[in-house]
Amino acid sequence: MTKKLKAPIKPDTRLVTSGRDPEAYHGFVNPPVYHASTLLYPTAEDQVAHRARYNYGRRGTPTSEALENALREMSGEACAGVALLPSGLAAISAALLATSRAGDHILVPDSVYRPTRNFCEGVFKRLGAQTTYYDPVIGTDIAKLFKPNTRVVFVEAPGSQSFEMQDIPAIAKVAHEKGALVLMDNTWATPLYFRAFEKGVDMEIQAGTKYIGGHSDIMFGCVSANAATLPTLKDTVYSMGLCVGPDDMYLALRGLRTLGVRLERHYQSGLRVARWFEQRPEVLRVLHPGLESDPGHKIWKRDFNGASGLFSVVFKPTSEQSVHAFLNELALFGLGFSWGGFESLAILFDCTEYRTATKWAPGGPTARFHIGLEDPEDLIGDLERGFDAMARASGRKTS
Ligand SMILES: Cc1ncc(COP(=O)(O)O)c(C=O)c1O
Numbered sequence: 080m081t082k083k084l085k086a087p088i089k090p091d092t093r094l095v096t097s098g099r100d101p102e103a104y105h106g107f108v109n110p111p112v113y114h115a116s117t118l119l120y121p122t123a124e125d126q127v128a129h130r131a132r133y134n135y136g137r138r139g140t141p142t143s144e145a146l147e148n149a150l151r152e153m154s155g156e157a158c159a160g161v162a163l164l165p166s167g168l169a170a171i172s173a174a175l176l177a178t179s180r181a182g183d184h185i186l187v188p189d190s191v192y193r194p195t196r197n198f199c200e201g202v203f204k205r206l207g208a209q210t211t212y213y214d215p216v217i218g219t220d221i222a223k224l225f226k227p228n229t230r231v232v233f234v235e236a237p238g239s240q241s242f243e244m245q246d247i248p249a250i251a252k253v254a255h256e257k258g259a260l261v262l263m264d265n266t267w268a269t270p271l272y273f274r275a276f277e278k279g280v281d282m283e284i285q286a287g288t289k290y291i292g293g294h295s296d297i298m299f300g301c302v303s304a305n306a307a308t309l310p311t312l313k314d315t316v317y318s319m320g321l322c323v324g325p326d327d328m329y330l331a332l333r334g335l336r337t338l339g340v341r342l343e344r345h346y347q348s349g350l351r352v353a354r355w356f357e358q359r360p361e362v363l364r365v366l367h368p369g370l371e372s373d374p375g376h377k378i379w380k381r382d383f384n385g386a387s388g389l390f391s392v393v394f395k396p397t398s399e400q401s402v403h404a405f406l407n408e409l410a411l412f413g414l415g416f417s418w419g420g421f422e423s424l425a426i427l428f429d430c431t432e433y434r435t436a437t438k439w440a441p442g443g444p445t446a447r448f449h450i451g452l453e454d455p456e457d458l459i460g461d462l463e464r465g466f467d468a469m470a471r472a473s474g475r476k477t478s
Contacts, residue, residue, distance in 0.1 A: 097148060109332075118133055171284055221250050261280045286299075287301055290419040294421055362394060392446050425447070
């Protein structure tokens with residue numbers, strides 16, 4: 080903001096004020112969208128000396144700067160800077176490439192977002208780095224998995240699809256004692272609900288495609304780094320020529336302004352629907368760390384300020400056909416990947432095939448739900464009709 084703020088401000092206020100400089104843009108509230116590659120220097124002397132605030136579109140524009148500044152403020156004081164990437168997965172791979180070299184070893188939770196695992200098993204392995212997967216609820220026992228060349232501990236809480244909660248402060252303490260860095264995929268909670276740097280994380284990654292964008296219409300990712308890791312992050316991102324299109328950057332910035340109110344609604348509606356699922360006779364378990372019944376609830380309560388709208392449900396054993404009937408009946412839940420937009424979604428998933436450090440045996444078919452911004456009572460009505468269809472498909476009487 081142009082005017083100097085007179086008192087410390089709360090996170091929701093910061094989302095509204097950060098990265099804005101109306102005076103620089105004729106008083107307009109938002110920064111312009113610079114569609115730019117080439118920048119012209121006034122004189123040969125200026126060009127030779129690179130004398131200009133900006134040099135080239137890929138290296139930054141007022142649009143990217145506004146977004147970077149806003150994201151840096153959101154991550155908190157320990158965040159020294161932010162790199163913008165064209166997707167969440169690009170943010171993950173850039174963070175890993177920035178912090179590891181050939182011959183290094185990294186530790187990754189078995190519950191990690193699957194494409195992160197694919198990156199480790201593919202590109203990362205080809206470059207000569209080795210990955211060990213660990214039980215996400217390992218806590219301080221992670222110390223036993225360190226090797227002399229362990230450079231990075233990756234964390235993601237809760238686990239992708241399976242929602243295990245990780246004790247990140249405990250893991251970070253061990254990692255730092257052993258001289259390793261801690262990288263976190265903080266897409267689920269965002270910095271609003273998990274203060275990653277304050278809990279010992281060195282690099283915080285977000286898939287901005289989800290809650291930052293919030294409308295299922297952009298691809299975007301970002302990495303926030305502390306002072307020790309920012310230079311290598313920036314160097315890696317610049318060297319690989321990674322940058323984000325101006326319209327997506329603008330939409331990410333616009334999404335940030337409403338993130339606080341949207342996330343609060345996703346949180347409350349998500350818990351409401353998760354509690355409703357818990358009472359259903361067709362449900363074995365609901366995987367949501369905000370529920371008192373969840374094994375990760377204590378840690379969630381200690382370390383997190385809230386939850387997003389994403390959780391999973393384990394159905395009691397039933398036929399594939401009846402689970403499909405349930406999903407096919409839903410009118411308010413789209414059947415699609417990704418999440419974090421205004422709309423509700425559902426997908427079936429199964430982690431059995433690719434887990435290596437833990438066994439995935441939930442006891443029944445599993446589905447992940449994203450609770451959007453619709454009225455939760457309408458969503459519950461939709462799900463009730465889904466369960467009726469499930470009963471019909473399995474030949475049971477409806478309740
Ligand atoms: C936890 C998590 N991290 C990262 C990503 C990757 O984001 P993107 O789709 O923007 O590459 C996803 C996408 O589903 C995700 O769920």
